[in-house]
Amino acid sequence: MKKAFVILLILTLFFSGCQTKREVNESNTYHKLLPNFQYFQMMDKNNGWAIAEDMGENKAFITIDGGSTWITKSVSYIGDIRSWFFMDSNHAWILYSNKILYPNGMLYWTENRGKNWYDDKVPFAMGKLFFLNSNGTYQGWFLKEDGNASGNVPVDVYRLINNKWTLIHKGELPNNTLASSNLLPYEGDKKSFIFLPDAKTGFVAIERRDLGKSSLYMTSDGGYTWYKKNIPLFSKLSDKHISVYSLKFVDGEIIWPISGFDHVKKNFSILFLVSKDNGNSWEEKASLIYSSSPREIYVLDKENWYVLFENQLLKTNNGGHTWKKINVPQGTFQIQFIDNKTGWALALTSKGTNIFFTKDGGYKWEKKF
Secondary structure, X not given: OHHHHHHHHHHHHHHHHHHHHHHHHHHXXXXXXXXXXXXEEEOOOOOEEEEEEXXXXXXEEEEOOXXXXXXXXXXXXXOEEEEEEEOOOOOEEEEEEEOOOEEEEEEEEEXXXXXXXXXXXXXXXXXXEXXXXXXXXXXXEEEEEOOOOOOOOOEEEEEEEOOEEEEXXXXXXXXXXXXXXXXXXXXXXXXXXXXXXXXXXXXEEEEOOOOOOOEEEEEOOOOOOOEEOOOHHHHHHOOOXXXXXXXXXXXXXXXXXXXXXXXXXXXEEEEEEEEOOOOOOOEEEEEEEEOOOOOEEEEOOOOOEEEEEOOEEEEEOOOOOOOEEEEOOOOEEEEEEOOOOOEEEEEEEOOEEEEEEEOOOOOOOEEOO
């Protein structure tokens, strides 16, 4: 009898403790938290998502007041966030990885801004997510990376077919003597992975350490086969280390920023390549020379582009015809604008991270968080 009472007491304390933990998590959800942000993405002037470290854990956050306060929207899964994709204020996908609990990854997605999460065990744990909304149907791809997050690494392409992630392309393996021009290569850091609204045309931008060897791979069948795109403009940078940045599809055009380091002149040539025919041909729309390497290049639309350097920002509002130099908060490593006036900056400080806001195109910044 005494033994049964002790067991009952332990169970009571255990379940009451679990209930308390749930209540604390829910109440903390609405407090002003102080996480260290790794990435943020604003959907409009008020609503946005973020990935941040809080109390030693990676978590997802949302804001509904332009970044002044952030609300955690985490799931119960314990692990590291390896990839994410934010489509709009309501829809998000987040990939967690924990090799102890599950050898691959756990993909969570929400349709209501994180109020409810759905989970799926997936056959990948690291790489890049991409989704499209095609007439109300969500189409998804994943570029699986086997190995380090950067550098030479074999990649595979998965596609979401009938709610199941299916391998559709097996990339080149290292030391492959039967290398094919239709395989995504092993060599190079895969920097950008996107598909166009037709769900057939896609791109992988690859950065190589060898001079002039960075490249662009393209698919025309939804990711099943890939081929290296010949871009004559790359010949201008054949003797330079070419850094590649994210491709952006805006108003029927693809804009692709790249930069090349001149080892003799010790400066960087920054080029904006544009395709008006879904990537079949490319032309140089604008270029500039700068003394340091860009930390980030953000393309808003056809006219508004932003090149972030250390504590400085170059911006154009006319597609690269003219550029203006403005200051940004010290330690800024990410910027985003939703129009040519409204923007945010994420900066690293000695105490963590801060988010700053501008409403005049970047000339004045105020601390938001």
